[in-house]
Amino acid sequence: MSLRAFFSTVVGGLVLLTVVAATLLVVLTTALERMASTLSESVEGVRQAEELEVDLLVHSRLVALPGAPILADPSRGRSPPQIEADLRRQLVEMHGTASTQEEREMLAEVQTQVYAYLHAQQAPLRPGFSGAQHDATAMASLDAALRSLERLIQLNVEQAQEARQSAAYWSEMANVLGLVLGLLLMTTLGLVIFWLRRFALRPVTALRHAMAGFGRGGRHLRAPEQGPSEIRDMAQTFNEMADSLTHQQEQQLAFLAGVAHDLRNPLSALKLSTALTGRGEVTPERMQRTLALVRRQVARLDQMVGDLLDATRIEAGKLELQLEVRDTRELARSVVELYQSGDSGHTLELVTPDTPVLVRADPARLEQVLNNLVSNALKYSPSGSRVEVSVGGDAEHVVVAVADQGIGMSAEDLRGLFIPFQRAGNAKQRAPGVGLGLSVSRRIVEAHGGRIDVESQPGQGSVFRVHLARVTSAGPPEPPAPNDEEEPAGAVH
Incomplete structure (x- = not known):
């Protein structure tokens, strides 16, 4: 695997992990917000039902005194007509805050019974009915309304408990998911560090040692071609360079040996020619042959030295x-x-x-x-x-x-x-x-x-x-x- 592919995989995994974590966070936040809203609505529903229940009891107490003038609510200074207006307003508000179909149906039943109670209280005494019978009818409607309100309160309490239990469940799930994601992140980082140390840093260290040793004169040293593809390519390039330098060194040594050998031949011929001219009588013919030999050897030397000088100028970039x-x-x-x-x-x-x-x-x-x-x-x-x-x-x-x-x-x-x-x-x-x-x-x-x-x-x-x-x-x-x-x-x- 190449370093590019490895880091692309790691980055892709971290991005995926981040996306999953962000998605779970959004889901958890949405669920907790919905549960908090449900809990708030349930508490508000309980408060409204209890307030309606209290107002019904206060109204029944105020109108239950026979022959007495209409009194006011001693706690809030309201008269029975005002309490009736508040009852109707509260029923409308409770319809606006009802969140479930069951709650709306139960609230409709409460509204019917409350209106029946108010109608019974306000209806004139019918012929053949005594005052006790009239009051009994009103109280029966009041009891029915209070029972319905109790059921409504119980329903809101159950909804609140369910919301709290769901919130506790999702909170526990959030803790578990956070722990799992943390463990995955730590495991990923551990695997990345392990892979880098074993498969990337070790080949790099071996390559550095090979390069340092080669620079100190260890011409036989080569880097191991292992690890990620980029490092293998670097090691292969270094090995090829080392082989080329070693081959060039061998060529230079062979060249020096060849130059020395090629220079020795004309020099030996020149030495032999000068030695022959110093022995005995030198005839014109012998001198001519010796001079011709000397000219040929000098021409060879001149050509060899000229080629060497030209090669040196060219390699130095000074050919004019x-x-x-x-x-x-x-x-x-x-x-x-x-x-x-x-x-x-x-x-x-x-x-x-x-x-x-x-x-x-x-x-x-x-x-x-x-x-x-x-x-x-x-x-x-x-x-x-x-x-x-x-x-x-x-x-x-x-x-x-x-x-x-x-x-x-x-x-x-x-x-x-x-x-x-x-x-x-x-x-x-x-x-x-x-x-x-x-x-x-x-x-x-x-x-x-x-x-x-x-x-x-x-x-x-x-x-x-x-x-x-x-x-x-x-x-x-x-x-x-x-x-x-x-x-x-x-x-x-």
């Missing part, structure tokens, strides 16, 4: 180009004539178009590239074979090709052909060198804004092509931009 508009045909012709003047044992041909092929380039550097390509073609081709140098292209590009009929190269050899200090196995056996010529040539061509490629088959020869931008006689284009592989501080001049 003196750009001019030149005819590629003339540059190729001068290189071909140089090698034709010697006895190479090969057939060297030049193929050019009839019209000028202009490029903007440093003529010395471009001749250096062509010299290297032609020299390699002659060195790695059998005696008597044909080497062709051709100049061509189209309206926008110039292509200078060097084709030989030499030993050729395999696909594996082509992959490392332009890498500094690397030479193919068959090339090492055919001619001496340090493996810098083609690398320097490629960097020079790229500094001109061009490219160099090769086609080759083992035993069938090779074709090297240099691609450059073509210019017209109307005026030179802008200088090419520095190659991306060179450092900014070493811009090509």
